[in-house]
Amino acid sequence: MATGHTEVQVRPGSEDDLKALTDLYNHYVRETPITFDTEPFTPEERRPWLLSHPEDGPYRLRVATDADSQEILGYATSGPYRPKPAYATSVETTVYVAPHAGRRGIGSLLYASLFDALAGEDVHRAYAAVAQPNEASARLHARFGFRHVGTYREVGRKFGRYWDVAWYERRL
Structure with missing residues (x-):
């Protein structure tokens, strides 16, 4: 699909993407409250995360690339919502786009591709946690049928201040 001046392709993530995905995520670790990780990762530290997203099943990794350069422009994931067995049909989703x-x-x-990939899986609900403020993410989630279900106030501390996190859910 063409976006702006560049053709964008979306595909499953692979081990070849590990360094670029780590670099993209580390930008958000170092520069923003969007993730509550506070220390950058090495690619080797991120490898278990990448390997936890196979090409099938409820936990997916979708990557957007520039069709010409193959530069990674962003990624979306679904992962476990909580570790207890009764939560197995719920996933937590997230999207990161290169600045x-x-x-x-x-x-x-990315979200369209992710939800298409999840359509055949035994997944009942998707949840998303959005550090506040983040109007772009709120609009994205609303566009995909998520509804706001609550906000945890001052739940995380990063950069010397407390941040709220809004929770969204979507039926799958």
């Missing part, structure tokens, strides 16, 4: 690739519809492409 220079925002406002081009890449998050929407």
Whole structure:
């Protein structure tokens, strides 16, 4: 699909993407409250995360790339909501877009691909946690049928201040 001036492809993530995905995530670790991780990762530290997203099953990794350069422009994942067995039909989803690739519809492409991939899985609900404020993420989640179900106040501390996290859910 063309977004802006660049053709974008969305595909499953692979081990070849590990360094670029780690670099993208580390931007958000170092520069934003969007993730509550506080220390950057090495690719080797992120390998278990990558390997926890196979090409089938409820825990997926979808990657958006520039069709010409193959540069990673963003990624979306579904992962376990909570570790206890009764939560197995619920997933937590997330999207990260490269800072220079925002406002081009890449998050929407990634979520569309992720939810298409999950359509045949035994998954009942998707949940998303969004550090506040983040209007772009709130709009993205609303566009995909998520509804706000609550906000945890001052639940995380990063950069010397407390942050709220809004929770969204969507039936699958």
